Amino acid sequence: MSDITDNTPENPLNKKQRISETESVEDTSKQQHPDQDAASDLHHHPRRQPHIHHTEEGMMPQKRFYRCRAHCNPLSHNDIFEYPTHPNLMNWSDHFPILKHEDHNHQQQNSPSPDVLDIGCGFGGLTVALATLLPTKRILGIEIRPKVAEFVRLRILACRKDNPGLYDNCSVLRNNTMKYMPNFFHKASLEKIFICFPDPHFKRKNFPRRIVSERLLSEYAYFLKPTGLLYLITDVKDLHEWHLEKCRSHPMFHELTQKELDADPCVQVMYSETEEGKKVERSKGNKYYAVFQRISNEDMQKKSETFQPDTFWHMGEFGVSMTSASE
């Protein structure tokens, strides 16, 4: 495992690296042909050799060439991911070309880190929309599926080429946020985290794969600045209720009111700009959302007096055995 990730939009080697990663991820998970998805696009003929599509950097990629299996197991152990051994070793300046409107805090840092994360960014609709909505912030989409992350990388390069200076503040990282966030981010470094239309993992035995859990909320609280915001949206009502239950019972978060949500332009963008959100709109489905604020340090002190550790952890957290649970 190398000490530092180098899968930046600018790095021409990454395309090659990512394509070989695609093959290794998909090979190990199901012993299937590495291009099975592409092959199935080709009129479901299993033996036909799929056309390997390469998008030239600077050209807008086409989604149909970057589709792949909907899920991969974020808990599986493997050596696929590259990550720095400490956030200090991460060179973010390769991800974010110098911004025109540097803010004061960023000027003080050698390698300015992201302010906003789009966790599980998928095809990157929200990541690029936030880049223009929040031009002074650094937006990072993180995506576990290599082909999809490659799509976002090319999408951002194309946006930058067509709109010089406008998308220098967004980037994408191919990684697993359920495992490696502590390697990339410092405590209290993030202003906002978006988790949009996360995989619902309906079966009870797969609940530990959900990207909102007590344990991960504690991580998100650790990485968010005091009063930083966690945005959640889904079209699955049960999952929304799970989000509400986990966040409302977490001592480090408090829920924003509907009035506060209505006043936040990020909520509107989260509602309308993700690819999954657009799909839900086309099928006339419902969207359920909520925003939770990481409490201030003073409130943290007050809350610690009423915190009940005995009822905080549930089955499925930290790999607690699920053998007694039915699916």
Ligand SMILES: C[S@@+](CC[C@H](N)C(=O)[O-])C[C@H]1O[C@@H](n2cnc3c(N)ncnc32)[C@H](O)[C@@H]1O
């Ligand atoms: C249903 S899609 C939603 C994509 C996007 N947020 C949207 O709304 O269009 C969920 C995405 O999260 C990604 N994902 C799941 N687990 C992840 C993890 N542990 N780290 C990073 N990305 C993850 C999946 O690969 C998938 O692209």
